[in-house]
Amino acid sequence: MIPVPVRATTAVRPAVAAGVGCSSPPTLHIAGPGVVGRALLRALAGQVDAGRVRILAVSDRSGTAFDPAGLDPLDVAAAKDAEPGLAASGAPFVDWDGATAAAEVPADIVVDLTNGPPPGHPPASPLLAALRAGKDVVTAEKTVLARHPGQVRDLLAATGARLRCGATVGGSVPVLDALTRGLRGAGVREILGAWSATTTFILSRIEAGVGFDQAVADARRAGYAEADVSVDLDGHDAAAKAAIVAQQAFGLDLTPADVVRKGVGAADIAQARQAGEMAHKLRVVARVTAEGAEVGPALLPDDHPLAVDGADAAVLIRTDLAGDHVLRGPGAGGDATAAAVLADILSLLDR
Ligand SMILES: NC(=O)c1ccc[n+]([C@@H]2O[C@H](COP(=O)([O-])OP(=O)(O)OC[C@H]3O[C@@H](n4cnc5c(N)ncnc54)[C@H](OP(=O)(O)O)[C@@H]3O)[C@@H](O)[C@H]2O)c1
Numbered sequence: 001m002i003p004v005p006v007r008a009t010t011a012v013r014p015a016v017a018a019g020v021g022c023s024s025p026p027t028l029h030i031a032g033p034g035v036v037g038r039a040l041l042r043a044l045a046g047q048v049d050a051g052r053v054r055i056l057a058v059s060d061r062s063g064t065a066f067d068p069a070g071l072d073p074l075d076v077a078a079a080k081d082a083e084p085g086l087a088a089s090g091a092p093f094v095d096w097d098g099a100t101a102a103a104e105v106p107a108d109i110v111v112d113l114t115n116g117p118p119p120g121h122p123p124a125s126p127l128l129a130a131l132r133a134g135k136d137v138v139t140a141e142k143t144v145l146a147r148h149p150g151q152v153r154d155l156l157a158a159t160g161a162r163l164r165c166g167a168t169v170g171g172s173v174p175v176l177d178a179l180t181r182g183l184r185g186a187g188v189r190e191i192l193g194a195w196s197a198t199t200t201f202i203l204s205r206i207e208a209g210v211g212f213d214q215a216v217a218d219a220r221r222a223g224y225a226e227a228d229v230s231v232d233l234d235g236h237d238a239a240a241k242a243a244i245v246a247q248q249a250f251g252l253d254l255t256p257a258d259v260v261r262k263g264v265g266a267a268d269i270a271q272a273r274q275a276g277e278m279a280h281k282l283r284v285v286a287r288v289t290a291e292g293a294e295v296g297p298a299l300l301p302d303d304h305p306l307a308v309d310g311a312d313a314a315v316l317i318r319t320d321l322a323g324d325h326v327l328r329g330p331g332a333g334g335d336a337t338a339a340a341v342l343a344d345i346l347s348l349l350d351r
Contacts, residue, residue: 031098032113039334187320197331
C-alpha cells in the first residue's frame with residue numbers, strides 16, 4: 001500500500017542550478033537579516049559554496065556589511081543571531097540603510113526581506129531603490145507591492161528589471177506561481193485564500209482552549225506575529241495579500257484600501273472558542289475575482305479545504321477550464337518563507 005500523508009502538501013518547485021563553474025557568479029544584496037533573512041542566509045550556504053552565487057552585501061537597520069569578495073552567509077547569520085547590529089559581524093561595514101545599499105551596492109539581484117515602510121510613510125524601500133537602479137528584485141515584503149502597484153509597474157517597464165514576489169502571499173505555498181504560470185491558461189475565475197497564517201495560528205490556539213493573550217504571545221514567540229497583531233486580526237495583512245493576488249491574477253490596480261475588509265472582533269473570538277464543538281473553524285478568508293476583493297472572518301466546516309491549522313496557509317483557485325485547485329502548506333516561518341525566496345532567486349539565476 002502506498003503511504004499517503006494525512007495532510008496535503010504543496011507541490012515541490014524544481015530548484016534550477018545556475019552558473020555552476022562560472023568564475024564570476026551572479027551577486028546578491030540581501031536587505032533584512034531577520035527571521036526570514038537569516039533562514040535564507042543559511043539556505044544559501046550551499047549555493048555560495050558551489051560557486052553559483054556570491055553575497056556582496058547584507059543590510060539591517062544599523063547599516064550594511066559589504067565585501068566585494070563575498071560574505072560568508074553562515075558567519076553573517078551567526079553574527080546577527082549573537083548581536084543586534086551587523087557592525088559586530090566583523091565584515092567591512094558602511095552606514096547605508098537597505099534602500100541606499102540597494103542603489104549603491106553593485107549586486108545583480110536585491111532581496112528585500114525588510115518589514116516595509118509603516119502606513120503613511122514615503123516608500124523608501126530597498127525594492128523601489130533597486131528597481132530604480134534597474135536591478136532585479138526578489139521580495140517577501142508585501143506592503144510596497146500592495147500599496148504602490150502603478151509605481152512598481154512603471155519602474156519595471158522603464159528599466160526592464162525583473163521582479164519575483166512568490167513569498168509575499170502564502171509563505172512557502174506557491175500561490176502566485178500557480179496563478180501566473182501553472183493555471184494562467186485555465187481561466188481563473190475566483191480565488192479564495194486563508195493566507196493570514198498569523199491569524200490562523202492565533203485562532204487555532206484559541207480553539208484549542210488557550211486564552212487570547214496567551215495565543216498572541218505564542219504567535220510572537222514562534223516568530224509569526226508582528227509586534228502589532230492588529231495588522232493581522234484587523235485583516236490588513238490578508239487585504240494586502242488579496243491586493244497583490246488581484247494585481248497578479250487579474251491585472252487590477254487594486255490596493256489594500258480598495259479591499260472590502262472586516263477584521264476579527266471580540267464576538268468572532270467568542271465564536272472561535274465554540275466553533276470546535278460544532279466541527280467548524282473560524283478563519284480569515286479572502287475572496288478575489290476580476291471585480292475586486294474582500295476579506296473577513298468565515299465559519300468553515302472542519303473538512304473545508306481552507307480550514308487550515310497552525311501557521312499553514314491554503315488557497316482554493318476556481319477556473320473555467322481546469323476545475324478547482326487547492327494548495328496548502330506552511331504559510332509562515334523563517335525556513336518555509338526562505339524556501340520561497342530561494343526558489344525566486346534561483347528562477348532569476350536560471351534566465
Ligand atoms: N516571518 C514570516 O513568516 C514571513 C512570511 C512571509 C513574508 N514575510 C515578510 O518577510 C519580511 C521579513 O519578515 P521577518 O519575519 O524576517 O521580519 P523581521 O524578523 O522583523 O526582520 C526584518 C529585518 O528587516 C530589517 N530592516 C527593517 N528596515 C530596514 C531597512 N530600512 N534597511 C535594512 N534593513 C531593514 C530589520 O533590521 P534589524 O535586524 O536591524 O531590526 C530586520 O533584520 C517582512 O516583510 C514580512 O512581512 C515574513
